[in-house]
Amino acid sequence: GAGVSQSPSNKVTEKGKDVELRCDPISGHTALYWYRQRLGQGLEFLIYFQGNSAPDKSGLPSDRFSAERTGESVSTLTIQRTQQEDSAVYLCASSSDTGEQYFGPGTRLTVT
Amino acid sequence: AQSVTQPDIHITVSEGASLELRCNYSYGATPYLFWYVQSPGQGLQLLLKYFSGDTLVQGIKGFEAEFKRSQSSFNLRKPSVHWSDAAEYFCAVANTGGFKTIFGAGTRLFVKA
Numbered sequence: 451g452a453g454v455s456q457s458p459s460n461k462v463t464e465k466g467k468d469v470e471l472r473c474d475p476i477s478g479h480t481a482l483y484w485y486r487q488r489l490g491q492g493l494e495f496l497i498y499f500q501g502n503s504a505p506d507k508s509g510l511p512s513d514r515f516s517a518e519r520t521g522e523s524v525s526t527l528t529i530q531r532t533q534q535e536d537s538a539v540y541l542c543a544s545s546s547d548t549g550e551q552y553f554g555p556g557t558r559l560t561v562t
Numbered sequence: 563a564q565s566v567t568q569p570d571i572h573i574t575v576s577e578g579a580s581l582e583l584r585c586n587y588s589y590g591a592t593p594y595l596f597w598y599v600q601s602p603g604q605g606l607q608l609l610l611k612y613f614s615g616d617t618l619v620q621g622i623k624g625f626e627a628e629f630k631r632s633q634s635s636f637n638l639r640k641p642s643v644h645w646s647d648a649a650e651y652f653c654a655v656a657n658t659g660g661f662k663t664i665f666g667a668g669t670r671l672f673v674k675a
Contacts, residue, residue, distance in 0.1 A: 481661055491668075492652060495665070554605065556605065
């Protein structure tokens, strides 16, 4: 079936604007993850959703970041009042109960 | 708290030579361990994983890794490197159940002819 998809692939926004990033996981995957990858760096865990459990938000860097997930489908990561340090690639992944994560292509966010 | 250390920021090996990428983790129980590869312009792909059982696991593209509990290590190996293996490699540890996953900073592999 189809893999994880993310939109938009690229987003350029002005400092102070809000942005929404979308992730469509693999159908049937119960877990969904968001990561941030700054240029030349590793993956920074942001948040994950698992079934109907409360999401683990422990990686969100500030209250400007939030995420929602509708059931076991689409998720939206929202960044309010964007700052230049938010510029990064935002990666989404999903997994079944095996824990093996399948990654989307990412959204490259540039804050000017 | 979980943590992952990849001591080598980058490694250069000759094509055909053997490879070992180091990974040390910190976790209170038996972790779930993973190696992912990120090739230039491509997404992250799982190479192999360890959940339990045999401590030597085989993955795709000829890679293997060995879980050593006494050393808290999960090093990635390949007997003969190909130029197409040049990429960024990430070690990751997840809690039991495999959900919250922490990634290492990555090791960039360069392959010289």
